[in-house]
Structures are given as C-alpha cells and as structure tokens.
Amino acid sequence: MKDRRCRYVDIRSNQESDGRLLVAEGDTEAIPFEIKRIFWVRDVLPGAERGQHANKQTKLVLIAVTGSCDVVVNDGNEEKTYRLDDPTKGLYIDKMLWRTMKNFSKDCVLEAICDHVYAGKDETYDDFEEYLEALKREDGR
Secondary structure, eight states, rough: TTTTTEEEEOOEEETTEEEEEEOOOOOSSOOOOOOOOOEEEOOOOOOOOOOEEEEEOEEEEEEESSSEEEEEEEEESOEEEEOOOOOOEEEEEOTEEEEEOOOOOOOOEEEEEESSSOGGGGGOOOOHHHHHHHHHHHHHH
C-alpha cells in the first residue's frame, strides 16, 4: 500500500504542569487539509464493526482519543491493519480507500477529522465489489 495514502501521523502533545494538551490543527503534517467536519464514534457494542466503506472524496484522520481499536484499510490490492491506541498517533486515510474499524475497547472514543462536510450516501461506496469496479474505472483497468 502506498504509505502516503494511509499513514500514521503525529498529534502534537504538550505536557504541562496541570495536564497534557493535545493539538490537531488543519493544514499541518498531522492534519494535511483544511478541517471541515469532526465527529466521534463511541459506545461501540462488543464485536461490532464500523465503517465498511470508502469515501469518494473525503480525506480524514482517525484518532483514538481514549481506548483502542483496529483500522483495516484496503486499497483494492492490499489490506493492512493499523492499531490506534495512543491519542498522540492518528491515522491519515486518503479518499478511495476502503476501511473497517473493529476490535473496539469498551472505553474507545474514536475521533474523525475530515476535509469535507457530510454528503450522505452519495459520498461513499458501501459495497466492496462496487468499490473495486470504481477503482478499475479510475485506473483505466
């Protein structure tokens, strides 16, 4: 998988006398786009999986603010699992990458920072075979 399309990013962390401050700012190495939307996933039921789709245009960074989970990313050729268990490490995911989040710890709060506002089902491929066909059209295969 091309590392630049899906990669860990460092979230700035400042230890202060009264606690730790973590900062995510847009148009930086950690968040390489202008921030348009932020949402959180929490209270995921044991064994449940989230995501299972690819965004057509949206790029995002996922951060396990508390707890942990795995993010399985597939580019149509290769699949790789990333572990999120440290709020100073985010996962940048480019558009047109299939992702599934799973193995959520009971206390997991997963934050998503996005470069687009929510556009509903028109923005996602929710069927893996349809996603693969779109990749073929995009690549001219």
